[in-house]
Amino acid sequence: MDVEYLDFELEVGPAGDGLHTVTVMQSPAGHARSEFDLRLTPMELDNRLLALQNALLRSGGTVRAVLTREEQTVQEFGRHLFTALLRDDVRALYYESKRTARARDKGLRLKLRIIDPALATLPWEYMYDDRDGEYICLSSGTPIVRFLEVSQPARALAVAGPLRILAMVASPTGLEPLNVALERQRLARALGDLIDDGLVELTWLEGQTWRDLQRAMRPTHGPWHVFHFVGHGGFDPVRGEGFLALADRHGDLYRLTASRLAGVLADHRSLRLAVLNACEGAHGDRLDIFSSASAMLVRRGIPAVVAMQYLITERAAVEFSAHFYDGLADGLPVDTAVTEARKSMDLAITNTLEWGVPVLFMQASDGMLFDLTAPSQPATAPRETIPAVVATPPPARTPQPPRTPLDFDWVTIPAGAFLMGSDKERDGDAYGDELPQRSVYVSEYAIARVPVTVAQFDRFVQATGYRTTAETEGSAYVYAAGKCEWVNGANWAHPRGPDSDVRNKQDHPVTCVSWDDAVAFCTWAGVRLPTEAEWEKAARGTDGRIYPWGDEPPTAQRCNFAMNVKDTTPVGAYRDGASLYGLLDCAGNVWEWTADWFDAAYYKNAPDRDPLGPDLGSARTLRGGSW
Structure with a gap:
């Protein structure tokens, strides 16, 4: 119907x-x-x-x-x-x-x-x-x-085949780095069933520059029905309009303003939709409604734009993409498809409120972007990628850490394989969920050398007024009085209860923070939690060692463990416990959150390239161990 x-x-x-x-x-x-x-x-x-x-x-x-x-x-x-x-x-x-x-x-x-x-x-x-x-x-x-009312709104495009999506990930230096391979994997996972059923065709643009995008929009490529962007966006106060953060030929930031982006996209006549998964992609400036990149694109001829008005988590973004594109492929009006995706987010993720993050800008009066007929096979097999435009190979550059309001000590972990998991013959104490050991490839990334400190978390709280889970619920599970128990009044600022404080622990790791608190901090700081694979590679190195420093057992010189101090210690205090890459406190002191859901079969079933945790779970993965 x-x-x-x-x-x-x-x-x-x-x-x-x-x-x-x-x-x-x-x-x-x-x-x-x-x-x-x-x-x-x-x-x-x-x-x-x-x-x-x-x-x-x-x-x-x-x-x-x-x-x-x-x-x-x-x-x-x-x-x-x-x-x-x-x-x-x-x-x-x-x-x-x-x-x-x-x-x-x-x-x-x-x-x-x-x-x-x-x-x-x-x-x-x-x-x-x-x-x-x-x-x-x-x-x-x-x-x-x-x-947004326009003089001649676009009519639904007749499509006799799969919806063709051109996707682009941009991660210029100087901004929070994105794991390009991981972002591609997320979208491919979201659209996997639609691709398998021949309803959607996903093509990735290899490059990150405006030249790459312009080339892909030529009549000799496509036709594209949807442009899907993953990356950063913002507002340019000098030009007075929104922009997408692309890269120049050296990999540095290039602000592609909304008006120029519209010029690139609007002439591709089959394009009916842009999806901007950019952190500020739906935000305009209060002084000018058309400063929003989304509104500008619609004004310049794109029938509909979906953009995120706030930051959105990985799981919510995957859920939205999967069901939004499913609705479009099913012939729904774009606003109905957005609503169906909102409902899926609400049902799939307990107590989430992120269903309101996507914003739909539209000029199509009835919401119909596509007139879908029976699918037909393309005359030639589509390419999985569109090559980048490179006049001459750019010089190799060392990735720059993201600009954040805090002074993190970044360590770059090079791309390559490492031995993930444990070998029972080498480590007789390994648990079953640490097996088997196998080679896993992880793309290059940067990670902080030491855990987040009390002082850094305090900066976040002072800047935002944020209240942690422990503060809102009134208690935290802590070690106090010789045992672990729920203590009323315990939180990050009072880690042993209301009579304790952190005035003399500014360089200690912050404690009593939930996974939600950790994500909120990372979002404010312009960074993210590592995946479990990223954390383990940074801590273990490439040779399958049992501990960050090697196979030798822990000592009081290598880490804070087994009650040898009976409290947290300043971050980075145990230099003898450094990992192959120079990370500190990877064993002992405090447990450390990762981005992934926990799965006991993760080591056995995870992909061998940039693995992510499962889509669902009951608990997040902690690594590192505590004092």
Whole structure:
């Protein structure tokens, strides 16, 4: 059955004196106009947005029967947005329009035409309707789109074959490094079933420069239906518009502004959609609605753009991509496909709130980007990659560490194979989940030499106002009074309970932080947690040694272990315990979080190149051991 919608189109503009107007431009129930005030000072609004971003970072992965603190934060702000935008006669028309649409067996598409720059960057996707007890955008009956009216909106493209996606990963030096192979693996995994069924064709652009992208968009390549970008984005205050962070021919940062990106993409006539998985790809500047890269692309002719308005975790991004593209391949309107992907994120990831991170910008009035007919085999087999444009081979460059607000001591781990896991004959104490030992290839990356310190974590808390899991829940599992137990009042600042503190432990590793806390810290710092394979290679080296320093047993000179100190010690204090690459504290002192879910069969079943942990799990992987 076809998915059909009636439109509830709102135009939101400035009214002066801090007020805003909302006008119902189109609805099945008539027209209305009202004024509203968000009743938030700029500082209050910034604090609300910061609290929302922190809640998103911490959501997911926990099972609770009651509303989590994170969802309370998001729901409260979503309720505020709903009651401000839809008030008085406008709200009455909204409910009447929903009844009319339901009576006609249709949905009600909420089109937001936000021309007030002060409101353009607010997360309207989180609007919460108290009467119906729902987030609007989580229902396929009420999708939310950021609508931009153009004089000649593009019509649905007839596609007699698989949807052809051109994907690009850019990781220029000077920004948080991306593991290109890992990012490709994630998207390929998300689209695996669709590719196997012949519904989607995924081609990777080998290069990272604008020349590579321009070449791929020539008529001699493609035709492409979707451009999928993975990387960094931002706002260029000099040019007054958003940009994507590509690389120049030396691998350094090149800011491809939205207007120039539109010039590259818009002439490729078959292109109907851009997906920007960039950390700031959906953000504009409050002074100029068209500074958003997404809105600019739509204005310049791309029928629809999906972009992330906040940081999004790997698992949420994979879940979104898999079900969004599945919806498109099934012939759904793009806004319905986005909503279906939101619901999949909500169902697959316990307590997550990241379903509101994707934002859809659209000029297509009915949301139909493609007119899909029966699949047909391409005349020639598609290439898996489009080669990069390189006039002359650029000189080899040492990767630069990311720019962060903290002074990390980075260690570059070269690409190559190492022996992952344990050999029972060499290490008789190895557990079953450490077996078997085998060769695994890991791409080049950089990792901090020592664990995160109390001082570094304190910088994060002071800058963001973040509250850890232990602080919000009131206790932590710690070693105190000769045993491990839950201690009320224990947290990162009071690691043994309310009577303890960290004033004299600024150079000790921070403790009492959950995996969610670690991810929130990394996101603020512009870095990420290592995969388990990355952690193990940095700690073990390439030769399969039992400990970071070799096969010799631990001593009081090599690490803080087995109660020889009975407390944490300053990071990097045990120089004799350095790994092959010079990392310290990889054994003893504190346990260290990795990005992966735990799987007892991981060593046996993981891929042999840039392995990731399983898609699902009940606990995250810890490595290193503690005192």
